[in-house]
Amino acid sequence: MKVLIAGAGRLGTQIAQVLCAARNDVTLIEHDENRFAELQGMPSVHLVAGDACEPALLAGAGAPSCDLVVAATGQDEDNLVISLLAKRQFGVGRVAARVNDEENAWLFDPQWGVDVAVPAATPLISLIEEATGATDTVALLRLSKAGVEVIETAITEQSRASGHLLGEITLPAGTVVATVVRDGHPTVPRPEVRLLPGDELLLVSHEATEQEIHAVFQ
Incomplete structure (x- = not known):
């Protein structure tokens, strides 16, 4: 599976590590230069520097051929823009977005391109199961097939x-x-x-x- 993750904070990075362990093709986008520098050398993950809200950057990072896009930034407005671009402009089959503020949860629906809305407090295990839609291979992070x-x-x-x-x-x-x-x-x-x-x-x-x-x- 080809996966693009926007936001290399703790959540985005953990998702990337787990999906790489399951031998998926993972690209991680981060706009903060210092954070990007910290992640240099992360094994198996393709790192892209820049703003994932920019259509050109998403295209260059491989969004048109992705099976899954995860919008995992710390800003709800950014996650909504990324989701909408992924779904409407690039036709990504499955889009998951992190909801940082519960008051904004009502916005995270198919109209914004969101297939799976994940509250910030959701455990990593559940998030990956929901985002990938592959509980048979990722359930409880027991990646049995790999x-x-x-x-x-x-x-x-x-x-x-x-x-x-x-x-x-x-x-x-x-x-x-x-x-x-x-x-x-x-x-x-x-x-x-x-x-x-x-x-x-x-x-x-x-x-x-x-x-x-x-x-x-x-």
Whole structure:
């Protein structure tokens, strides 16, 4: 499946990581130069710098041939514009949009090109299931067809991994860290990253169980 995600905040980046783990073709658009620089080196994701509300940029990023567009910016007005362009101008088959302000939820309907309206508080698992419309392959993030499991774990003050460099952590076989989310911002998981209380990790594994991964960090 070819996917375009507008907005590389925490939500957009996590969606990109998970869908890449399921071997989808994912493009991630971000307009903030500093945020874009932080994401350089993200594996398997095509990064595009610019404003996703611009039709020319969406076209250049591959919107006309996408199966799914996810508008995941922090601005409802931007998400509506992106959705409308994706559906009306580029004929994208499925468009999902994040609703940041509940008072604006009534706007997120097919008239604006939105097939799936997702409240900001929706868990990542449910969001991806609804957005892709493929609960058989993505349910609970157990990507069985790809033989991949995506697991989230959080670092607390009591965690054994707290204070350690990521490179010092011995992971189970067949497991990699996809991203480290700190203060709401996902970062590239470099070995020199020191894990701190409050950090959230997204890991991808095709061998280890959730319990085995939690045991390493907790």
